[in-house]
Amino acid sequence: MIITKKRDFKDLMENLRNYKSFFLIGCSECASLCGTGGEPELAAMKEALEAEGKTVTGTLLPKTGCQTLGTKIELKKDKEACAKAEAIIVMSCGAGTQSAVEIFPDKPVFPSNDSLFLGNMTRFQMFDERCSLCGKCVLDKTGGICPVTACPKGLLNGPCGGTDNGKCEVSPDIECAWVRIYERMKKTDQLEDFKKVLEPKDWSASRKPATLNTRDKKEEKK
Template sequence: MIITRKKDLKEIEEYIENFDKFFLIGCSECATLCGTGSEEAILNLKQWLENNNKKVTGWMIAKTGCQILGTKRELSQYRQDIEEAQCIMVLSCGAGTQSITELFEEKPVIPVNDTLFIGNMRRLREFEERCRACGECFLAITGVCVVTLCPKSMLNGPCGGYKDGKCEVNPLRKCAWIVAYEILKKRGLIEKFYENILGPKDWSKANSPRMFKEK
């Protein structure tokens, strides 16, 4: 999932100072799981705006904010509320926010959240980065994502700097390669791992902006 965090209200105050009427859009997917795009998040923002003498002309929660056509369809019933608003505030990730930018090119669109990373939820509202979307997944070979969990993205074993099993860059964390080794050992895949020396990583596959269209 895409992990998002609500921006500081001081920053948002600066973006909205010249506007009085707002339409709010949340997202029922990752942003709701993060608590940044849910109904509760929208109603809190609405209350805050109203306490600051601003008007909320309406709000909705997109099913999947980054799905442009689906979101366009869902928004069609709110056309009047959106027209009345001077700007739209989006409570989703950057991709969802840009769906709205694309759909309403002439209306200012304000992101309410910062988009942090692709990650997993370990406990309620506690997230860990797990994937850097590198474009060539090695998980079948490495077990855990060493591209992400190792600060040096070492592909074929540890850098040699680890101490007492901890990473030399971040001693609060276990060396990613020890985690990988333990998993591969449990799966009986250590021998196979030694046979699969990975070549230099092709970072061109991670160059932005990337496009993909299924054939």
């Protein structure tokens, strides 16, 4: 999921200084799990804005905020409330915010969160980055642990000289990715693969902006 963090409320208020009325959009997916854009956060934001003398014309918790078309359809029932609002506040990730930007061509849209990383939820509201969306997966060669993400240097061929008792030179809070990979591949009897030299990564696979269209071309014509 996309891990988000609430932005400082003061900074948000600074962005909103020229506007009085707002429509709020959260997200039932990642932002709900992160506690940054679910039902309770929408209610809290409404309350906080009202305490600052602002008006909230309505709120929506869409199923999936980054699903632009679906969110647009869900917003139909809130047409009036949206029309009354001078600006939109999106309480999900940068993708959700930009869905709203597309849906509301004539209104300013402001994010209330910072988008941090693609994460795994390890415990309730605790998140770790495990995948960097690099475009060319190496997990098949690294015992299922991603060194591109878990190693601060993104090394592909084993630990650097900074590894120390399983810890990383960058911080003792970071486990050395390559020691973890070694231990796991030893357990799973894959050390033969550990010995193979991995070639330099093809970074063109993660070039921005990425786009993907998996539709059948014939279907597209219809």
